[in-house]
Amino acid sequence: MNNHVLLEMRGIIKEFPGVKALKSVNFSLAAGEIHALLGENGAGKSTLMKILSGVYQKDAGEIVLNGQTIEITGPRQAQELGIGIIHQELNLVPELTVMENIFLGREPLRALGFVDWKTMREQAAQVLARLCSDISPDTVVSELSIGEQQMVEIAKALSYETKILIMDEPTAALTGRETEHLFGIIRQLAAGGVGIVYISHRMEELFALSSKITVMRDGAYIGTVNTTEATFDQLVKMMVGREMTARFPKEAASLGAEVLRVEGLSRQGVLDNVTFSVHAGEVVGVAGLMGAGRTEMARAVFGADPVDSGTINVAGKPTTIKTPADAIRAGIGLITEDRKHQGLILSLSVGENISLAALDTVSSQTFVSSKAEAGIVNSQIDRLRIRTPGAAALVKNLSGGNQQKVVIAKWLSTSPKVLIMDEPTRGVDVGAKAEIYQIMNMLTAAGVGILMISSELPEVLGMSDRVLVMHQGRILADMPVAVATQEKIMAYAAGGE
Amino acid sequence: MAAEQLKPKLSATIIRKMGPLLGLLLISLALALLSDRFLTVNNLLNVTRQVSLNAIISVGMTLVILTGGIDLSVGSIVAMAGSITAGLMAAGQGMGTAVIAGMVVGSILGLINGLLITKGKIPPFIATMGMMTVARGYTLVYTEGRPITGLTEDFRWLGAGYIMGIPVPVVIMALIFISAYFLLKKNQLGRYIYAIGGNEEAARLSGISTKKILVTVYTLSGLLAGLSGIILTSRLNSAQPTAGMGFELDAIAAVVLGGTSLAGGLGTIGGTLVGAMIIGVLDNGLNLLNVSSFYQQVAKGAVILLAVLLDRKRDK
Amino acid sequence: MAAEQLKPKLSATIIRKMGPLLGLLLISLALALLSDRFLTVNNLLNVTRQVSLNAIISVGMTLVILTGGIDLSVGSIVAMAGSITAGLMAAGQGMGTAVIAGMVVGSILGLINGLLITKGKIPPFIATMGMMTVARGYTLVYTEGRPITGLTEDFRWLGAGYIMGIPVPVVIMALIFISAYFLLKKNQLGRYIYAIGGNEEAARLSGISTKKILVTVYTLSGLLAGLSGIILTSRLNSAQPTAGMGFELDAIAAVVLGGTSLAGGLGTIGGTLVGAMIIGVLDNGLNLLNVSSFYQQVAKGAVILLAVLLDRKRDK
Amino acid sequence: GCGGNQSKEPAPAAKKAVVGLAVSTLNNPFFVDLKDGAKAAADANGLELVVMDAQNDASKQLANIENLIQQKVSVIIVNPVDSKAIVPAIEAANKANIPVITVDRGAAGGTVVSSIASDNVAGGKMAGQLIVDKLGGKGKVVELEGIPGTSAANDRGKGFNEAIKAAAGITVVAKQPADFDRAKGMKVMENILQANPEINAVFAHNDEMALGALEAIKAAKRANVMVVGFDATADAVKAVNEGGLAATVAQKPKDMGKISIETAKKVIAKETVPAAIPVALELVVKK
Numbered sequence A: 001m002n003n004h005v006l007l008e009m010r011g012i013i014k015e016f017p018g019v020k021a022l023k024s025v026n027f028s029l030a031a032g033e034i035h036a037l038l039g040e041n042g043a044g045k046s047t048l049m050k051i052l053s054g055v056y057q058k059d060a061g062e063i064v065l066n067g068q069t070i071e072i073t074g075p076r077q078a079q080e081l082g083i084g085i086i087h088q089e090l091n092l093v094p095e096l097t098v099m100e101n102i103f104l105g106r107e108p109l110r111a112l113g114f115v116d117w118k119t120m121r122e123q124a125a126q127v128l129a130r131l132c133s134d135i136s137p138d139t140v141v142s143e144l145s146i147g148e149q150q151m152v153e154i155a156k157a158l159s160y161e162t163k164i165l166i167m168d169e170p171t172a173a174l175t176g177r178e179t180e181h182l183f184g185i186i187r188q189l190a191a192g193g194v195g196i197v198y199i200s201h202r203m204e205e206l207f208a209l210s211s212k213i214t215v216m217r218d219g220a221y222i223g224t225v226n227t228t229e230a231t232f233d234q235l236v237k238m239m240v241g242r243e244m245t246a247r248f249p250k251e252a253a254s255l256g257a258e259v260l261r262v263e264g265l266s267r268q269g270v271l272d273n274v275t276f277s278v279h280a281g282e283v284v285g286v287a288g289l290m291g292a293g294r295t296e297m298a299r300a301v302f303g304a305d306p307v308d309s310g311t312i313n314v315a316g317k318p319t320t321i322k323t324p325a326d327a328i329r330a331g332i333g334l335i336t337e338d339r340k341h342q343g344l345i346l347s348l349s350v351g352e353n354i355s356l357a358a359l360d361t362v363s364s365q366t367f368v369s370s371k372a373e374a375g376i377v378n379s380q381i382d383r384l385r386i387r388t389p390g391a392a393a394l395v396k397n398l399s400g401g402n403q404q405k406v407v408i409a410k411w412l413s414t415s416p417k418v419l420i421m422d423e424p425t426r427g428v429d430v431g432a433k434a435e436i437y438q439i440m441n442m443l444t445a446a447g448v449g450i451l452m453i454s455s456e457l458p459e460v461l462g463m464s465d466r467v468l469v470m471h472q473g474r475i476l477a478d479m480p481v482a483v484a485t486q487e488k489i490m491a492y493a494a495g496g497e
Numbered sequence B, C: 001m002a003a004e005q006l007k008p009k010l011s012a013t014i015i016r017k018m019g020p021l022l023g024l025l026l027i028s029l030a031l032a033l034l035s036d037r038f039l040t041v042n043n044l045l046n047v048t049r050q051v052s053l054n055a056i057i058s059v060g061m062t063l064v065i066l067t068g069g070i071d072l073s074v075g076s077i078v079a080m081a082g083s084i085t086a087g088l089m090a091a092g093q094g095m096g097t098a099v100i101a102g103m104v105v106g107s108i109l110g111l112i113n114g115l116l117i118t119k120g121k122i123p124p125f126i127a128t129m130g131m132m133t134v135a136r137g138y139t140l141v142y143t144e145g146r147p148i149t150g151l152t153e154d155f156r157w158l159g160a161g162y163i164m165g166i167p168v169p170v171v172i173m174a175l176i177f178i179s180a181y182f183l184l185k186k187n188q189l190g191r192y193i194y195a196i197g198g199n200e201e202a203a204r205l206s207g208i209s210t211k212k213i214l215v216t217v218y219t220l221s222g223l224l225a226g227l228s229g230i231i232l233t234s235r236l237n238s239a240q241p242t243a244g245m246g247f248e249l250d251a252i253a254a255v256v257l258g259g260t261s262l263a264g265g266l267g268t269i270g271g272t273l274v275g276a277m278i279i280g281v282l283d284n285g286l287n288l289l290n291v292s293s294f295y296q297q298v299a300k301g302a303v304i305l306l307a308v309l310l311d312r313k314r315d316k
Numbered sequence D: 001g002c003g004g005n006q007s008k009e010p011a012p013a014a015k016k017a018v019v020g021l022a023v024s025t026l027n028n029p030f031f032v033d034l035k036d037g038a039k040a041a042a043d044a045n046g047l048e049l050v051v052m053d054a055q056n057d058a059s060k061q062l063a064n065i066e067n068l069i070q071q072k073v074s075v076i077i078v079n080p081v082d083s084k085a086i087v088p089a090i091e092a093a094n095k096a097n098i099p100v101i102t103v104d105r106g107a108a109g110g111t112v113v114s115s116i117a118s119d120n121v122a123g124g125k126m127a128g129q130l131i132v133d134k135l136g137g138k139g140k141v142v143e144l145e146g147i148p149g150t151s152a153a154n155d156r157g158k159g160f161n162e163a164i165k166a167a168a169g170i171t172v173v174a175k176q177p178a179d180f181d182r183a184k185g186m187k188v189m190e191n192i193l194q195a196n197p198e199i200n201a202v203f204a205h206n207d208e209m210a211l212g213a214l215e216a217i218k219a220a221k222r223a224n225v226m227v228v229g230f231d232a233t234a235d236a237v238k239a240v241n242e243g244g245l246a247a248t249v250a251q252k253p254k255d256m257g258k259i260s261i262e263t264a265k266k267v268i269a270k271e272t273v274p275a276a277i278p279v280a281l282e283l284v285v286k287k
Ligand SMILES: Nc1ncnc2c1ncn2[C@@H]1O[C@H](COP(=O)(O)OP(=O)(O)OP(=O)(O)O)[C@@H](O)[C@H]1O
Pocket: A016, A017, A019, A020, A021, A039, A040, A041, A042, A043, A044, A045, A046, A047, A048, A088, A397, A398, A399, A400, A401, A427, A429
């Protein structure tokens, strides 16, 4: 076997103003190995990989590639060294086409810097075909859904020869089918001798895919284990430093009256006669493949997008919802799937983000009472155990999981009757996930109805009371969780019976 | 650990906020050393009065820039509000009516800017650039290209009077800055302004009526430009159809020198006051030092660049 | 289904691109009906020659705006490059040396803009605003506030000559537009310009040296402004220290009227040509119709707003 | 407390007296000449001259004069951006007991010890009369206007139109602003030429626009169009002598600058000076 050591990172240290992100981390990767990197949100996984791919420069430590100590000074140089990366955050140019994005910075050229479009299109089509994707190379990226954009990112990383391929949560926006294709390709690459670094918060993926798992905690290296010898509980303990009880700590709440009833919601080409209801204390899970229209449905109910027809009842009363403000007034909250662009104001503090949708309740005449505001902000920070230096810290400096909790806190501050959660645990570590599930329990116990859109089937099955399955803008199935199985859901999601 | 992390960040923020003030003090120190006329009570009152016109406009510009927008029409609004105020007084109206009319005109032009931007979806740069041309043209039509005189006697007080030894424009400016400070720091509207500038879509999805707030902000900018135009008219004891040309650039420079980001979402009103003072002190100082007018332009541009450059470098 | 979806999108794109052209045709039609002088070969050549100065600057402005930036210094660069070219000729240098020197001056000023923006991290609006003031001031210093005359005879050809019946400035403009078209459509640099405007971080992570490209773009903008200044000097047979004032607004208007987004990443060079023609035809038409000077400004601003408004509305 | 100290300083007998000159703009050769004339005269008369440039902005000029008052100059010579808007500035100088002299353009109020000016209305009339005479009272004329709203544009236009109206056979076929700017003068003239197949004369409110118009006329190869400018700048006088321009109204800005300094010197010496010093306008035609 060709499993010689490709890469050694030793004693890597990296400090950001006020944060020691990496405190002497070691990591090594062999050719043909699929090596998972695991750790809580903010443990330093992305930072370590950004150093390897030339985005950040290390403060101290050593990187040895093929036996040679090297300095990586920029993304271009990392590429030339054969290091490819799929970043955690999408990094596409929305105005350019799929193929232009795939080959950005490495366009096939003819004389005088003129771009060879034909070759570019052919090669892009080849990579996309390898991923079994039907995205056209000529589509403008802004017209793609997040999931599709994620596929383009993957195609981009696959489009050139790498010796090391880093994948930082590549499946966060993918559903089962695309994930399976991707795994096939990853195994194929590894068989060809490529060393793969795989970061994911989905534990079952790590067990299915990786051969080794390195665990980090608080910027420190904790240890490396062989996947076959590792157990779920052991890994979690390494990650969070304590035992964790249950993965899906679902507590059944008693169902109350109907809090949300949506009837005949339609929008040309996107939503087709969507009808469903949510009761107080109930979690309704929504499953479906990428682009099934789940996000569109959530946005339509929330008044973020216009609809052609349909009625909405909140707590038994017919309600007209034309804007998000209408929805909030009626008692609906929406946790968007894209927290960076739609959920958070990155330039504001944690506290200002948390109180943003509930300023009315802490103001007299439009003047904000700092005391009342601090009251709700601090109680949310405590209640959700948000890890932040304080309410005044900038939200952009928190880890992904904690940012997600800030978004949840914002909506809890409005005391909603119905909370729509679109991919609420996307990119969130197991520990924080369990905490979010506990929050959901807390809410349902208090009589809140939850509509939870999720692409993780275990989560849908583990946390819902009822499951809806969407396909091409329609709800194809509405069943109690007791009768739902992965296979059944997948069948409906694909449009079958 | 939490407290530990808070400290370095806080002091960094303070330095960031103090940067412009430091710049102002340095420039003032240099001028005080070069000219014995600079650091007199009289001259400082003089500078502050000169600064007040731009500073008042800059308050509105700060709000606009905080939302991530820009207002190029303020100079033309200065001229139009001033002309209409003067026109009414020349036609026999009292000062009160005329002043209110001028402020209403400024507000309406600002309102139109806001509607063009929110309802018409025209980028702020273009919407307010169009307004700049139209309002200037209309002012010329209204005044027939001539200055308007024959203003009432009491009207002069606005630009030339004193309240307890402080020039009236300075008092007005102070009141506006204090209000703006509270608006931005303590008020819901202020919070929403920062939120829109930080991430308009997220603000909208948090239930904020972003359009209403943007319209309010441009209206306020128009109102303040109008007020500044009225004070200018009083100072000159006549309305000039060509008044206010280029004022937009001085206002934008004041806001940016004060540390507010043109991308929106970040900045303070106190910074803007400091920024406006830097420009005013520079103008005044270069005059006192008898720097040739051509070199004055070179120097002014260079100092502004240098100040922003140092500010940004320090940030790194 | 894919093909089905593709069609409406394609035709929508075409309409989007045709919008400005439609506007130009409508305005031209109106003018042709109002004035029998408008639609003559002579006048059309005349308009095109007048437009060429702004159009050449607008090509550079298009590149800059596509990256998400802005260049307010072009008007001052026009004056400085023109003055230095004229100054050299007046001092006895030949036309060739003088013209090259003028273009080098434009490029250097653009280069400085680029460095201030990339190395100095000054926002483009502020960096080029500072340059606008400094370059204007320096031009006044250099010319002592007077026009420079005494240019060589052959130099006149650049602004007043013809090549096969076509005015030389128009030929130059055409060559520049064709080059820019290929640059943006077919060339790698063009890709990078769009990429930086669309998502600078993504471009950087793709290994593109964004700074180098930004510096190149601002340098090109300076070069083209310089060239325009040289042609203007030839047209006037003298260099004016006040030349080019306000040119930046016309160039920005041309780019935006042409459908390019001020946020960067979206737009075409063909649109800019149409945008520049709209402004030129408007100026020419209002002159032909002998519209009173005051109303000209109102009309020009209103038409620009209306055009952008319709363009944006249709987009919805 | 330092303001009081300084006024108690002994009067610097040996120090040169300082004269402030607040010019409307230095972007225009006319005012550069005025300033140069003043500078030369100040040097010759042992005075220190402080020049301020308002860049054609009335509010900037007010600030300029306030700053001159802060410097406690002995005399302020002002070339107003606008005759009416300058009044508060002059009143402020009056209050500070600094004598004020106006030059080129007058002031509509305040106490001015002497005003040195050419009469722009009269100048416009002279230009108009010349055109009427040369055309034999018949023909089509164009008026290129200065920056809308400036007193020079208003007054010259007024004088010109008074002269033209007196001749029934003369019609103004186009009247467009070109902002005292040569490039705009050329562009506007090009368009006017397109619109009007027959044009006999052009009056431009200053030489810059006249020279721009001349280039446009030459390029269009239109013969027999007489162009009259205003200011008699060096370029324009040269063009008159070469037969390009028909005439220009000379304002003698250098003399204005010189006379204003000489007047200031007399004011400092407490001599009496005439309240109005007219500077002769002169029609410059080919010698
Ligand atoms: N540019 C930055 N400036 C300041 N702090 C940063 C920056 N990038 C990361 N950090 C901090 O460094 C730490 C490590 O972050 P990193 O993104 O590497 O975590 P991660 O393990 O990838 O987490 P996640 O699973 O949420 O993606 C966190 O505390 C984070 O807030």
